[in-house]
Amino acid sequence: MDLSTVPASSLSYGKAVDAYKKAAATAATVTAYAVLARGMARELLPDELRDAARWAASFLLRGAAGARAFVIRRYEDDGRGDNALFKDARAYLATKVDPHAMPRLCLSRRRRRRGNDDDDGYGGACGGHADNGGGGGQVLSMEVGDSMDDVFEGAEGHYKEAASLELTFDAEHTDMVLGRYIPFITANVEEARRRERTLQIFSSDNGGSWHGSSYLHPATFDTLAMEPVRKRSVVADLDRFLKRKEYYRRIGKAWKRGYLLYGPPGTGKSSLVAAMTNYLRFNLYDLDLSNVNSNSTLQWLLTSMPDKSILVVEDIDCCFSARSRGGLDKSGVVQKADERTSDAPAPPNKDHLTGDGMTLSGLLNFVDGLWSTSGEERIIIFTTNYKDRLDPALLRPGRMDMHVYMGYCGWEAFKTLAENYFLVDDHPLFPEMQKLLAEVEVTPAEVSEMLLRSEDVDVALQGLTEFLREKKQGKQTGEAGQA
Ligand SMILES: Nc1ncnc2c1ncn2[C@@H]1O[C@H](COP(=O)(O)OP(=O)(O)OP(=O)(O)O)[C@@H](O)[C@H]1O
Known part of the structure; x- marks a missing residue:
């Protein structure tokens, strides 16, 4: 045969066949044959045939070992x-x-x-x-x-x-x-x-119904400016919660978790709620307690929430201000906080009303009792700017499982914002800004607002630095005035 007329691919194919013939003749054990067969199949069979051969082999092997x-x-x-x-x-x-x-x-x-x-x-x-x-x-x-x-x-x-x-x-x-x-x-x-899952946010109306709309808040843990250690601990807590269905069942507790987010206005409590919602992919139920007139309405609202949902009550201290910061006048009528002449907080009383008949104890009882057993995998979040004004019943151990402080913008939190807004992780102004951020109290909301003022990173950071310098100046002037 004139080998020059045979295509190169056929030539190498022929050589491979010869080589395998020789090797097969000398193979002494079943294992050696198996190795050879695998090699031959790899080199000599087209893809489709090889898949079929593999399937047939595995089928036979399964049969031999006893399939289930x-x-x-x-x-x-x-x-x-x-x-x-x-x-x-x-x-x-x-x-x-x-x-x-x-x-x-x-x-x-x-x-x-x-x-x-x-x-x-x-x-x-x-x-x-x-x-x-x-x-x-x-x-x-x-x-x-x-x-x-x-x-x-x-x-x-x-x-x-x-x-x-x-x-x-x-x-x-x-x-x-x-x-x-x-x-x-x-x-x-x-x-x-x-x-x-696509998300929805539900708001409560005063008739005791939830109304849903698309939830498209873009905040995530990546965009959230927060102490990295604190951020990691929240994420780890959520992860643990999601995995613990059997654990909660075993210890006889409802599969729910409560978070109290506290800190000054503009530090990102609502943003954290949004990040948690996007992370868990649970629908968000935003409960406006001023719309809830009675415990039965509250009960209806809470028990109609499905599994895998987040209940959020923002500014929980304000919801019960009539009790926490108000008091009873001589006639026994609730005095609203803003009607009181003194700023001193009144003694907390967890049985007090927020509307016509909704009480803090009602809320807490539902959260711990009826509500907690009417569904699974639920998160409850209370936010407040004034943790010290909260009723001790809310702070009792075991009530809100995790208290998360959202503080002023520190250096690490600022770096997150700078990266989010301008994709920068370094700048000549950074050393001064780091020093200033350690000296003044500025909220992430204020920093975000300054960064939004210009699309030019140098201009925006310069503006923010001046803002921080002024804050420091104001602080020093204030301190000097007090001395
Ligand atoms: N920690 C943060 N990380 C990223 N952005 C933040 C953060 N804090 C505030 N912001 C920015 O400021 C805006 C307002 O913040 P947010 O409403 O989350 O604060 P808050 O603590 O809930 O305020 P409030 O107590 O007044 O409700 C946000 O939309 C966001 O743009």
């Missing part, structure tokens, strides 16, 4: 409801789809829906939930009749989709599949759903 098939039906046994695990498994598999490896793909586009409903159409008809590659809510998933592999803790599982989803693992992995793999899938899908 787990059938995940589309509907519950009584045929009346969807099987949540079926949806979860399909959504999970959608995240694993490699469009280049599957012969057929189910393609759909996700319709974004609002709200907390976990069952909100991830993957549309195909049940997948990942925007796996195409963007624009495009979802790829396994088509009925096709199959996919997955590897978990080194063990290989095989899915086949028909009317049900059939998952096959080596029988020896049965406990691992039931104990860890299936919970892993559920957790994985829940986390993806959480991240994908």
